[in-house]
Amino acid sequence: xxGKKNHFTVLSLFKSVRATMLCLFSxxxxxxxxxxxxxxxxxxxxxVLENSTDYTSRLVRQxxxxxxxxxxxxxxxxxxxxxxxxxxxxLFMEMPKADVQEAYSRIVTQFNTVVETRQDIxxxxxxxxxxxxxxxxxxxxxxxxxSLQDVEWYKKALEGESRIITSSHVQHxxxxxxxxxxxxxxxxxxxxxxxxxxVFFIDLNYKLLKDLCENNSLGTNSYVFIMDESGxxxxxxxxxxxxxxxxxxxxxxVLACGYNGYFITExxxxxxxxxxxxxxxxxxxxxxxxxxxxxxxxxxxxxxxYLYMLTAAALLCVAMLLAIFFATAITRPIKELKDSMKExxxxxxxxxxxxxxxxxxxxxxxxxxxxxxxxxxQLMEQNIYExxxxxxxxxxxxxxxxxxxxxxxxxxxxxxxxxxxxxREVVRMTSxxxxxxxxxxxxxxxxxxxxxxxxxxxxxxxxxxxxxxxxLEYEIEVAEDIKKEEIINLILQPLVENAIYHGIKYKxxxxxxxxxxxxxxxxxILKVIDNGIGMDEKTLQGIFxxxxxxEGKNGVGVYNVQTRIRLYYGADYGLHFDxxxxxxxxxxxxxxxxxxx
Numbered sequence: 001x002x003g004k005k006n007h008f009t010v011l012s013l014f015k016s017v018r019a020t021m022l023c024l025f026s027x028x029x030x031x032x033x034x035x036x037x038x039x040x041x042x043x044x045x046x047x048v049l050e051n052s053t054d055y056t057s058r059l060v061r062q063x064x065x066x067x068x069x070x071x072x073x074x075x076x077x078x079x080x081x082x083x084x085x086x087x088x089x090x091l092f093m094e095m096p097k098a099d100v101q102e103a104y105s106r107i108v109t110q111f112n113t114v115v116e117t118r119q120d121i122x123x124x125x126x127x128x129x130x131x132x133x134x135x136x137x138x139x140x141x142x143x144x145x146x147s148l149q150d151v152e153w154y155k156k157a158l159e160g161e162s163r164i165i166t167s168s169h170v171q172h173x174x175x176x177x178x179x180x181x182x183x184x185x186x187x188x189x190x191x192x193x194x195x196x197x198x199v200f201f202i203d204l205n206y207k208l209l210k211d212l213c214e215n216n217s218l219g220t221n222s223y224v225f226i227m228d229e230s231g232x233x234x235x236x237x238x239x240x241x242x243x244x245x246x247x248x249x250x251x252x253x254v255l256a257c258g259y260n261g262y263f264i265t266e267x268x269x270x271x272x273x274x275x276x277x278x279x280x281x282x283x284x285x286x287x288x289x290x291x292x293x294x295x296x297x298x299x300x301x302x303x304x305x306y307l308y309m310l311t312a313a314a315l316l317c318v319a320m321l322l323a324i325f326f327a328t329a330i331t332r333p334i335k336e337l338k339d340s341m342k343e344x345x346x347x348x349x350x351x352x353x354x355x356x357x358x359x360x361x362x363x364x365x366x367x368x369x370x371x372x373x374x375x376x377x378q379l380m381e382q383n384i385y386e387x388x389x390x391x392x393x394x395x396x397x398x399x400x401x402x403x404x405x406x407x408x409x410x411x412x413x414x415x416x417x418x419x420x421x422x423x424r425e426v427v428r429m430t431s432x433x434x435x436x437x438x439x440x441x442x443x444x445x446x447x448x449x450x451x452x453x454x455x456x457x458x459x460x461x462x463x464x465x466x467x468x469x470x471x472l473e474y475e476i477e478v479a480e481d482i483k484k485e486e487i488i489n490l491i492l493q494p495l496v497e498n499a500i501y502h503g504i505k506y507k508x509x510x511x512x513x514x515x516x517x518x519x520x521x522x523x524x525i526l527k528v529i530d531n532g533i534g535m536d537e538k539t540l541q542g543i544f545x546x547x548x549x550x551e552g553k554n555g556v557g558v559y560n561v562q563t564r565i566r567l568y569y570g571a572d573y574g575l576h577f578d579x580x581x582x583x584x585x586x587x588x589x590x591x592x593x594x595x596x597x
Contacts, residue, residue, distance in 0.1 A: 017331050017334055018327050018328065018331040018335075021323075021327040021330065021331065022323060022324060022327050025319075025320075025323035025326075025327065026320065026323065029316060029319045029320065029323065030316070033312045033315065033316050036312060037308055037309065037312055040308050041304075041305055041308060044304055044308075049275070049294070052275060052292060053262050053275060053277060056262070056275065056277040056290040056292050057260060057262065057277050057279065057290075059224075059277075059290055060224060060277050060278070060279040060288045060289065060290040061260065061279045061288075063212055063213060063224060063279070063288045063290075064279045064280075064281045064286070064288040066212050067209070067212060067226070067281065067284070067286065067288065068281050068283045068284065070120075070204075070208070070212075071165065071184065071283060071284055072283070074121075074184050074202055074204065075163065075184070077114065077202065078184065078186050078200055078202060081107075081110060081111075081124075081200065082186065082188055082200055084110075086103045086106050086107050086110075087107055087126055087134075087188060087198075087200070088188065088191065089103050090103040090104055090107060090134075091126070091128060091132070091188065091190075091197065091198050092190045092191060092192060092197060093191075104134065104138075107126070107134050108134060108137060108138040111124045111125070111134065111135075111136055111137065111138075112136065112137040112138075115136050115137065119205065120204060120205045120207070120208040121202055121203065121204065121205065122171070122177075122179050122181050122203040122204070122205045123135065123136055123140075123171065123174060123177065123179075123181070123201075123202070123203035124136060124201075124202050124203075125140075125174070125200070125201055126188065126198055126199070126200050127142065127148065127154070127173075127198060127199055127201070128197060128198040128199075129148060129149075129158065129197075129198075131148070132198075135174055140174050140175065140177060141174070141175045142173060142174065142175060143172060143173055143174060143175045144175070146172055146173055148173070151173060152166075153166045153183055153185050153201070154173070154185065154199050154201075156185075157185040157186055157187045157196070157199045157201070158187055158196050158198075158199050159187070159196070160187055160195070160196055162186065163184065163185075163186055164183075164184070164185045164186070165182065165183070165184050165228075165284055165286075166182055166183040166184075166185075167182070167228050167232040167233060167234040168180055168181070168182055168206055168209070168233070168234050168235055168239065169181065169182075169183070171183065171203050179203065179205070179206070180206035180239075181203035181204060181205065181206055182203070182204045182206065182209065182234060182235075183201050183202070183203050183204070184201065184202045184204060185199055185200065185201035185202075186199070186200050186201075187199055187200075188200055206235070209226060209234070209235040210235065210237070213225065213226070213235060213237065213288075214237065220296065221293040221295075221296050222290070222291060222292040222293050222296060223236075223237045223238075223290075223291055224237075224288065224289065224290050224291070225237065225249065225288075225289050225291070226286050226287070226288055226289070227249075227251060227254060227286065227287045227289060228284075228285065228286055228287075229285035229286070229287070231251045231252070231254075231255055233249065233251075234286060236249070249289075250265060250276065253265070253276065254276065254278055254287055254289055255287075257276070257278040257287075258278070258280075259278075259279070259280040260278070260279055260280070261277075261278050262275060262276060262277040262278065263276050264276070264294070273294055274291055274292065274293055274294060275290075275291070275292040275293075275294055276289060276290070276291055277289070277290040277292070333366065337365065337366055337369060340369065340373075341369070344373055344376070407437075410429070410433050410463060413429065413463070413464070413466075413467040414426055414429055414430060414433070416467070417429065417466075417467065425466055428466060429463050429466050429467070432459060432462055432463045432466070433463060436456065436459040436460060436463070445489070446488060446489070446568075447486040447487060447488055447489070448486065448487065448488075448489045449483065449484055449485070449486055449487075450478065450482055450483050450484070450485050450486070450487050450517065450524070451478070451483040451484070452489075453487055453489055453490075453491065453492055454476060454478050454483070454492065454515065454517070456489070456490070456492065456493055457476075457492035457493050457496050457515060458476060460493045460496055460497065461474045461496060461513065464496075464497075464500055468500075468504075468505075468511075470510060471504070471507075471510055471511060472500065472504055472510070472511050472512075472513070473510060473511070473512045473513070474512070474513045474514070474515070475512070475513075475514045475515070476514075476515045477514065477515070477516050477517070478515065478516070478517035478518075478526075479517060479518045479519060481519055482517055482518065482519045482524050482593070485524055485593055485594070486595070487524070487591055488564060488565070488568050488591075490561075491526075491561045491564065491565065491589060492515065492526065492528065492589075493557075494557025494558070494560060494561050495528040495557065495558070495561060495575075495587050495589075496513060496515070496528055497557055498557050498558055498587075499513050499528055499530040499532065499585065499587075500513070500530075502532070503530040503531075503532020503533055503534070503584065503585055504530055504531075504532045505532075506532070506533050507531075507532050507533055511530060511531060511532055512530065512531050513528065513529070513530045514527075514528075514529040514530075515527070515528055515529075516529065519593060522592060522593055522594075523573075523590050523591065523592055523593060524589075524590075524591050524592070524593050525588060525589070525590060526588075526589040526591075527586055527587065527588050527589070528586070528587045528589075529584070529585075529586045529587075530584050530585055530586075531583070531584040532584050532585060533581070533582065533584075534579045534580050534581045534582055534583050534584050534585055535577075535579040535580075535581065535585060536581050540577055540579050543558055543577055544558065544559055544562055544575075545559075558575070558587075561575060561589075562574050562575045565589070565591065569591055569592060569595065573590050573591050573592065574589075574590065575587055575588065575589055576588040576590070
């Protein structure tokens with residue numbers, strides 16, 4: 001027959017079902033909380049990033065619209081001046097000198113008015129390839145060190161392109177006027193040749209673009225810059241660093257980005273990257289780029305994560321309390337069943353019924369346990385009853401062994417005296433025997449007071465002394481404090497009888513039997529002491545052997561008394577023999593005081 005294999009289960013890791021449930025609940029709760037934290041933090045980051053991207057996109061589009069509106073306004077000014085007629089008359093038509101001077105005055109007044117009323121316009125001018133010009137209020141002049149043919153925007157405007165807008169640069173065409181500007185230029189058509197014969201340009205103050213971009217700043221470490229369609233920087237808040245090569249912008253990524261797109265970069269040595277949001281102007285082709293520092297957008301990230309962790313911790317505590325409550329509630333019937341089983345193991349069947357009342361599998365198990373304990377209790381009670389009846393029957397049987405044996409010995413003594421012609425002694429012994437038997441038969445109780453048991457032994461010794469005359473003496477010394485204690489009957493007389501027939505009878509001189517009784521702690525000690533022939537070690541070792549008693553090698557009463565005492569009081573009590581050849585024998589009886597069966 002092969003044994004069952006031990007299969008691994010989760011329950012084998014823990015000592016109790018409750019601990020298992022708590023551990024599994026805790027594991028599930030922790031996993032759930034971790035997933036909650038990861039999803040929440042990731043969702044928050046994505047939401048903040050999406051909101052920031054949307055906000056930045058709207059902002060750069062607004063900057064782009066403002067710039068487009070401004071460029072439209074500048075174009076309107078240029079168109080108004082070019083199409084007004086005075087510039088063409090002055091440059092290309094032959095007129096009287098007074099008319100030319102008058103046209104010049106109107107143009108200068110017009111230019112001067114624009115420059116003085118618009119702080120965002122640095123210069124306004126008309127210049128021909130022959131270096132004829134009108135600049136601002138007419139007091140400024142061209143820079144003689146600059147060739148107009150080397151100026152790219154001038155060259156493109158003269159060649160016929162409708163409108164040229166430059167990136168930011170230092171205007172060096174005008175003498176002693178070196179300002180950072182963005183130049184808008186247009187060619188002026190010569191009616192005579194049908195080609196452009198001059199160039200009109202307006203220098204937009206660089207400060208205008210700076211104000212437009214900085215007024216829409218995204219944050220402390222964020223900024224807006226403008227780039228043309230070729231990748232040149234038109235405006236940047238750190239223009240000098242760019243020119244000196246100390247800073248670079250991701251112009252290729254900006255050019256590759258859509259009209260209204262964005263991308264995120266990772267910066268070396270930074271915890272977070274940067275968000276680039278691009279808006280392309282359909283009018284100018286410029287790209288307005290908003291650069292936002294993601295760490296600044298996520299400045300409340302740690303506070304948010306802390307709040308999430310605090311919330312998760314609070315939820316975890318609540319969940320753990322609920323887990324403990326439910327685990328305890330679920331396992332309480334199992335614990336009660338376990339406690340009841342421990343009581344049953346100890347032999348306590350009282351108040352061990354388990355009441356569940358949940359209708360679950362545990363309830364069914366509890367009902368089965370209750371039925372089992374009830375059946376065991378019933379069987380035990382039946383067994384106890386049967387054993388008690390058996391013990392009583394054995395006690396009665398042992399008592400019945402004593403009476404015939406004693407009667408036989410006494411009658412034998414009476415016969416012996418009758419044969420000797422001792423009629424008066426026969427009468428006295430027969431009367432004593434009748435009195436002794438009457439006392440024994442009239443008391444059916446299993447236990448009697450010790451003083452009655454001593455009286456029985458005294459009556460017996462009286463009979464035996466009449467038989468043996470001067471050969472037997474006896475003494476009885478029993479303490480008064482134990483005389484009222486109860487003891488099983490007929491335990492002294494058999495021992496006295498045994499002392500007479502196996503000790504005193506074969507002694508050459510007079511024999512003495514003493515009965516001594518006293519209390520010792522929780523026990524009563526009774527001793528039957530004789531000065532007979534005694535016993536050797538071999539006989540002493542076999543004193544309680546039933547087979548030897550039946551063969552007549554020792555008294556039937558010794559085995560009988562020992563058996564009765566142990567049946568009634570238990571194995572810790574009984575007889576103890578001390579004997580030596582030629583010196584006598586002492587039998588010590590030990591029984592408990594105040595014994596309750």
